[in-house]
Amino acid sequence: MNNKARGFFGELPLPTFDVDPQVLRRRTRRDVLLFGAGAMATLAGAGSLLPQDTLTRLGLRRNMNSSGKEWLLNGALRIDDDVAETLYSPRRTVPTYTKSQITPLKNNYNGATPDPGYIPGWYLTLDGLASGVSVVLDIRSLMTRFSIHEQITRLVCVEGWSAIAWWAGLRFDDLLRTYPPMSQAKWARVESSVNLDASGNPDPYFMSLDLATARHPQTLLATHFNGQALTVEHGAPLRLLVPVKLGLKNVKAITKLTYVAQEPRDYWAERGYSHYDGI
């Protein structure tokens, strides 16, 4: 086969050289030794990046946690959060579905489901407003003073499962327009004081939400699920529905919103998950 017939995609014969056998032996020895050293270093370096629990299970008693390891692994989380933030656009909406595509949504309270006794006395507190005073709203005023929007969207859990559900509620953006946050605010701290841990003890849930995402047209303060008022399992009487974020940001039974300038604490970020959680 000559070069013309071979064309651009045709395989070329491998380039060949005559090499002094002694030079060849020396180079080979050096490269193989370097390779071996590199392989050992990689094995040790990459192995130490494994979680401590895994290393302990493998029989390694020594604590391999170090500040460098944390820095590297958290760096990956930070880069991934930055990527997610770059991908976010207030104009890009998430897909919506038809009622026939609705799937069951399980009660995924992390701990015990709260006793519904809190619902009649429930109110929402707004803090960090431009007016400088706190505002307290009950569910009736939220539902009558704001227009209610419906959407059928997918809720995606960090664990990998998802559910398509029919929601209705007021837009977070409308609340922000009616009660503007203080000018330097970039974040909302979203809280639920009724959250419980697995043994039923109070375990207040708190979550950070950037105001850019709060202003997304599909970010709702949901009051209804599948055409009915929210039940206690789904965060009655008011939950956050932010479909551009993982489910863990969709706080149930919100009791307080605080607008702040600095990124507030986040329940799951403190447990090793990422901060931004944009999907």
Place this chain on the structure above:
Amino acid sequence: MPQLHVREAISASTLPERPGVLVAKRHHLLVRWSHWLNVPILLGLILSGISIYWSSPIYQHKPDPLTGNFDVAADIGIWICAHVPGLHHYSSPPDWIYNHMSLGPGMLAPALRLHWLCAYVFMLNGAVCVAGLIAGGGWRGLLPRRTDLRDAFKMFRYYIGLPLAKLTRRQWRHPDFNTKYNALQRAAYFSVPLAGLLSVATGWAIHKPMQFHSLAAIFGGFDAARVWHFWLMWVFILFVVPHVILVFADGWDTFRGMIVGWSATVKRSEVTANEQ
């Protein structure tokens, strides 16, 4: 810099009275680097990936009335512990798979963190590999060709007959090809980068299912993209097993080739045949 070695080596070998060894350049430096880096990266991705899988298994059934177990991978672990000698007293049979093929059960947060780190490094490494394939011209050797089906059949027949030929001590000729790889190798070495590309695409589809919802739609939506991502992992696992066995069967020259870049199993007659 093996590219330089060979050049230096050539100048050394131009001394007229010294008989040289004929070597062929097989793998570009960047291809070799990315090849070996894939070992820890893929291991990290698989171990953390199965830990992530644990938190919401794709393959589930109705919860067992006695144990509450719904995970097929847990069933397999229970089966293994019941049937494999020495494992009858394993402390937690449903976790056997996760204890042996992942970082462990109940490790979602550390698994996700490690998975993102490995995934970004995997994408960078893929770019390094592509750069090496272009710089060294190696990409041409990976492309499928029209004769592949026939040649793959020849190789297949060779492998099928090989054990019997060895047992009966008969001659069993390896089919002759004048290409870098035979058709079976080419199919494998072409599929693996493709699987890498699809793993990255399905990974993004399930990692950012809202921003990349059109990408998820290509794979049949969010849930289907998770299934794709899971089975693409098995492409790597199923590739690695024969890959490692065959490289050892093929011998030191092939293994060394991926470290030093050149091969010494080139015959002078072949070179002249190629030059003509």
